Each structure stands twice: as structure tokens, then as C-alpha cells.
Amino acid sequence: xxxxxxxxxxxxxxxxxxxxxxxxxxxxxxxxxxxxxxxxxxxxxxxxxxxxxxxxxxxxxxxxxxxxxxxxxxxxxxxxxxxxxxxxxxxxxxx
Amino acid sequence: xxxxxxxxxxxxxxxxxxxxxxxxxxxxxxxxxxxxxxxxxxxxxxxxxxxxxxxxxxxxxxxxxxxxxxxxxxxxxxxxxxxxxxxxxxxxxxx
Amino acid sequence: xxxxxxxxxxxxxxxxxxxxxxxxxxxxxxxxxxxxxxxxxxxxxxxxxxxxxxxxxxxxxxxxxxxxxxxxxxxxxxxxxxxxxxxxxxxxxxx
Amino acid sequence: xxxxxxxxxxxxxxxxxxxxxxxxxxxxxxxxxxxxxxxxxxxxxxxxxxxxxxxxxxxxxxxxxxxxxxxxxxxxxxxxxxxxxxxxxxxxxxx
Amino acid sequence: xxxxxxxxxxxxxxxxxxxxxxxxxxxxxxxxxxxxxxxxxxxxxxxxxxxxxxxxxxxxxxxxxxxxxxxxxxxxxxxxxxxxxxxxxxxxxxx
Numbered sequence: 303x304x305x306x307x308x309x310x311x312x313x314x315x316x317x318x319x320x321x322x323x324x325x326x327x328x329x330x331x332x333x334x335x336x337x338x339x340x341x342x343x344x345x346x347x348x349x350x351x352x353x354x355x356x357x358x359x360x361x362x363x364x365x366x367x368x369x370x371x372x373x374x375x376x377x378x379x380x381x382x383x384x385x386x387x388x389x390x391x392x393x394x395x396x397x
Numbered sequence: 398x399x400x401x402x403x404x405x406x407x408x409x410x411x412x413x414x415x416x417x418x419x420x421x422x423x424x425x426x427x428x429x430x431x432x433x434x435x436x437x438x439x440x441x442x443x444x445x446x447x448x449x450x451x452x453x454x455x456x457x458x459x460x461x462x463x464x465x466x467x468x469x470x471x472x473x474x475x476x477x478x479x480x481x482x483x484x485x486x487x488x489x490x491x492x
Numbered sequence: 493x494x495x496x497x498x499x500x501x502x503x504x505x506x507x508x509x510x511x512x513x514x515x516x517x518x519x520x521x522x523x524x525x526x527x528x529x530x531x532x533x534x535x536x537x538x539x540x541x542x543x544x545x546x547x548x549x550x551x552x553x554x555x556x557x558x559x560x561x562x563x564x565x566x567x568x569x570x571x572x573x574x575x576x577x578x579x580x581x582x583x584x585x586x587x
Numbered sequence: 588x589x590x591x592x593x594x595x596x597x598x599x600x601x602x603x604x605x606x607x608x609x610x611x612x613x614x615x616x617x618x619x620x621x622x623x624x625x626x627x628x629x630x631x632x633x634x635x636x637x638x639x640x641x642x643x644x645x646x647x648x649x650x651x652x653x654x655x656x657x658x659x660x661x662x663x664x665x666x667x668x669x670x671x672x673x674x675x676x677x678x679x680x681x682x
Numbered sequence: 683x684x685x686x687x688x689x690x691x692x693x694x695x696x697x698x699x700x701x702x703x704x705x706x707x708x709x710x711x712x713x714x715x716x717x718x719x720x721x722x723x724x725x726x727x728x729x730x731x732x733x734x735x736x737x738x739x740x741x742x743x744x745x746x747x748x749x750x751x752x753x754x755x756x757x758x759x760x761x762x763x764x765x766x767x768x769x770x771x772x773x774x775x776x777x
Contacts, residue, residue: 303611303629303662305597310429310484312400314453317477318443318463326398326453326477328429328484334595334613334627342429344398344453348603348660358599358611358629363458363553363648363743364662368603371660375443375466375476377398377459381660382602382611389595389613405524405579407495409548412572413538413558421493421548421572423524423579437524439493439548458553458648458743470538470561470571472493472554500714500769502685504738507762508728508748516683516738516762518714518769532714534683534738553648553743565728565751565761567683567744588706588724588757590692619690619708619722633698633755643694643706643724648743649757653698656755666755667697667706674690674708 303358305332305384308351312344320374327351327380329359334387336395345378346371356395358382398453400427400479403446407439415469422446422475424454429482431490440473441466451490453477493548495522495574498541502534510564517541517570519549524577526585535568536561546585548572588643590617590669593636597629605659612636612665614644619672621680630663631656641680643667683738685712685764688731692724700754707731707760709739714767716775725758726751736775738762 310328317324324346331340336356345359348368357380359365365379366372387395405423412419419441426435431451440454443463452475454460460474461467482490500518507514514536521530526546535549538558547570549555555569556562577585595613602609609631616625621641630644633653642665644650650664651657672680690708697704704726711720716736725739728748737760739745745759746752767775 305627305629310482310489312453312477312479313481313483314477314479316444316480317453318474320462321476328482342400344400349601358597358602360660360662362662364651364660366459366462367605367651367658367660373462375455375459375462375474377455377457379603379660381606382597382599384597384599385601386598387595387613388598394595405577405584407548407572407574408576408578409572409574411539411575412548413569415557416571423577437495439495461554461557468557470550470554470557470569472550472552500767500774502738502762502764503766503768504762504764506729506765507738508759510747511761518767532685534685556744556747563747565740565744565747565759567740567742590722590724634696643692643697645755645757647757649746649755652700652746652753652755664698664755666701667692667694669692669694670696671693672690672708673693679690 303360306359307332307338307356308353318375334389334394343378345380346376347380349380349383351380351383356384398455401452401454402427402433403448403450413470429484429489438473440475441471442475444475444478446475446478451479493550496549497522497528497546498543508565524579524584533568535570536566537570539570539573541570541573546574588645591615591642591644592617592623593638593640603660619674619679628663630665631661632665634665634668636665636668641669683740686710686737686739687712687718688733688735698755714769714774723758725760726756727760729760729763731760731763736764
């Protein structure tokens with residue numbers, strides 16, 4: 303999984319029938335403090351995350367192992383909202 | 398998923414039997430405004446997208462989770478046509 | 493999928509039993525005109541392609557969705573021979 | 588698989604229901620001596636590894652082939668704790 | 683698949699139960715002459731390859747399509763030992 307921040311939304315009314323009703327979030331990977339570093343990917347949400355939150359996302363076939371994404375053409379899913387990032391006893395991020 | 402723009406077509410008359418009748422689109426990844434940035438990949442379309450459109454594509458095994466691509470040797474599928482990209486309340490792309 | 497050119501051959505007499513009789517092609521990714529650009533990968537052929545041809549290859553689990561590669565330890569398959577690459581109404585490659 | 592070092596922890600109370608009770612480790616890839624080199628990823632542990640240890644992790648669908656991660660939205664798993672790294676008869680790392 | 687050279691060994695006594703008895707090889711990708719170029723990955727062997735040999739390895743779910751690795755948390759497998767690499771009628775590597 304990777305740390306990412308939800309930075310925006312992609313609206314797409316015309317989509318594969320298995321994606322009806324799904325919302326697409328723009329996610330940028332972050333460093334351990336939650337600062338965005340990488341280029342954006344688009345992910346589906348399985349945990350009720352919102353714009354601005356630090357999250358974890360899973361990629362590839364693992365992105366289909368949630369009730370929301372099962373058997374759908376989705377290759378990235380938000381599967382956790384981050385409360386805390388701790389490295390060497392130091393808290394680098396707290397929600 | 399990734400944002401991409403359909404920039405062209407690949408014609409291939411000799412192909413694996415499971416790909417008969419399929420059209421191959423050239424897709425370049427884009428930034429959040431829809432400007433092309435990345436190197437081209439080739440994707441199959443499941444939503445009736447055309448050249449010049451901003452789309453979302455899924456990669457890997459997730460690319461096979463559409464009626465069009467199911468069980469076929471396809472590792473990238475166009476699964477949505479983008480209407481709008483919004484970041485921080487600002488509209489960066491509108492169809 | 494990616495555009496690639498078959499640039500050579502890898503011979504390997506000692507291989508996993510599920511690969512008996514398979515030929516391994518060296519494939520380099522190309523730009524849209526068919527000029528080689530990337531580092532070589534090794535792919536199995538499902539369409540009767542030969543050295544020097546511009547082809548499409550699929551990667552990952554999708555590489556196993558052909559009769560030739562089904563259930564075998566193969567992560568890249570040549571699934572089409574390219575006739576034509578067209579971008580913006582211009583023909584960049586013709587076989 | 589890749590060599591990595593566990594450098595910290597991600598706490599996430601709100602997560603997909605299939606991830607209840609799981610701990611998320613921050614892992615950085617290392618060189619052959621165990622010195623960290625790469626950017627951090629987040630992995631689930633199947634072997635009882637702890638912070639500071641040199642481990643092996645598997646990615647993608649292979650990350651779901653443990654009792655802990657089976658059928659869950661997890662794309663990286665720690666599946667071994669490294670005792671020794673040996674290159675050319677020389678020991679580059681010993682636990 | 684990719685060309686790689688076995689450069690060493692990783693010993694890990696504490697590992698996922700499905701990996702009992704498995705040996706982990708350090709593999710570096712090579713150019714077409716067999717000279718190492720890339721950063722090391724760790725692979726399981728299904729063909730009896732040894733340190734110093736030029737091999738082919740498969741990645742991702744395809745790495746689990748051998749008798750040795752089936753259903754195990756393994757994302758890279760050595761599935762062939764290279765005898766010969768030929769490009770443009772020229773032999774770049776011979777065992």
C-alpha cells in the first residue's frame with residue numbers, strides 16, 4: 303500500500319456499467335509527514351474518506367478485494383484513513 | 398486508474414484470436430488539466446470513447462473486468478470518459 | 493499494452509516444465525514510429541511474429557490469457573502484429 | 588520479492604472491514620547491506636517482524652497468498668525475516 | 683520476463699509457513715551480454731539454477747505458475763537458464 307492524500311475529484315458520467323454510482327478520487331502519494339510528492343492517480347473509496355485526508359491505497363488486483371470494488375475494472379482503492387504515522391518513536395503525522 | 402488522452406489508433410490485423418474485432422487506442426497519460434505528459438500505452442475501449450477525449454484507464458488484471466475484455470490478453474482498458482477534474486474547489490478540466 | 497519491436501532471441505534449454513517448446517523473443521519498446529527506445533524484455537509469442545516486426549505485447553496476468561501461455565509462468569506475451577500507427581490523421585508507422 | 592527494513596508504523600482506525608485488526612508497517616527498500624535506499628511503502632506482516640528488522644516483502648496479488656492476507660485489499664506483505672545476505676562468498680548482512 | 687544474473691543468496695529462517703524449504707536467490711537484471719545493470723530483487727528458483735548463471739525470471743502472479751511456487755507469497759520466479767542471447771544474427775551471450 304502507499305500513503306496518499308485525496309486532492310480532488312474526477313467526474314465521469316459515461317463509464318463502464320460496472321462502475322455505475324462510483325466516485326473517483328484524485329490521490330497524490332505523500333511523504334511520511336503527509337506532504338504530497340507524487341503524480342496523481344485515480345482511486346475508488348471503500349472507507350468514506352474525503353478530500354484533504356491522508357489515506358492508504360492498494361493497487362492492482364488487490365484493489366478489487368473490497369465489497370465496493372469486487373469484480374470491477376478498478377485498479378486502485380482507498381482502504382484506510384490514516385490516524386498516525388510513527389517513525390523511530392517520533393510522530394510524523396497525526397490526523 | 399490514470400488520466401489519459403486518446404491520441405491515435407493502432408491497427409493490427411494479425412492478432413490473438415481472442416482479440417478479433419477489438420480496436421486499439423493509443424493513450425498518453427495527462428496532468429490534471431488534460432495536457433499529455435507521459436509515454437503512450439495501448440488500451441482497449443469499453444465505453445465508446447474517441448480520439449481526443451480525456452479518459453480514465455485501468456491497468457493489469459483489472460483491465461479484464463469489463464464485458465469487452467473478460468479473459469482476453471488485454472492489460473489496459475478505457476473504463477470512463479472524463480467530464481470534469483476538480484482540485485481544491487477549482488475546475489482544472491471540463492469536457 | 494505496449495508497442496515493441498522484436499530484436500532477437502533467447503535460447504534456454506533448461507526451463508520450467510510448463511515452458512517446454514516455447515520460444516523466447518527479445519522485445520524492446522518503441523516510440524510511435526517504431527524506433528526502439530526502451531530496455532529489452534523477454535516475451536512469448538502467440539501470433540507468429542518474427543524478428544524485426546513491430547508488435548503489441550501485454551504484461552502481467554493478462555499475458556497468460558492466450559492458448560499458448562495459459563497457466564504458465566509467463567509475464568509478457570506478443571498478442572498482435574502492428575500494421576499501422578496513426579496519430580492526428582498522420583500515419584507514423586506502416587508495415 | 589524485495590529487501591526492506593521496517594522503519595515505522597501507520598495507525599488507521601477507520602479501514603475496510605476486511606482489514607480489522609491488521610497492523611500496517613512502514614517499509615523502506617534497502618541495498619544488500621540493509622541500508623535504506625528507497626521510498627517507503629506500507630505492508631502487512633505475516634511473520635511477526637518488528638521495527639528495525641531487515642525483511643523480505645512480496646507485492647501485488649502474491650501479497651495475498653498468506654493466511655493473514657488472503658482475499659483482503661493488501662498489496663504488500665512481509666513474508667520473511669532476513670538472517671543473512673551473501674554475495675560472492677562475502678556476507679553483506681547478518682542479523 | 684527479464685534477463686537476470688544470480689549474484690547471491692538471502693537466508694531467512696523465519697518465514698511464512700508456505701515458504702518452508704524455499705531458497706531465495708538475489709538476482710540483478712542484466713543487459714543483453716549478461717552484464718549486471720539493475721538493482722537486486724529476490725526470486726525463488728524452479729529450474730535448479732546456481733549463483734553466477736544468466737537466467738530468465740517472471741514477476742507478479744505469473745511467478746506463481748510453477749509447481750514450486752503455486753499459491754505461495756512469491757512474486758518473482760527463475761523459470762529458465764539462458765544458453766544464448768542472439769540479436770541481429772550476432773551472439774551477444776553464450777553460456
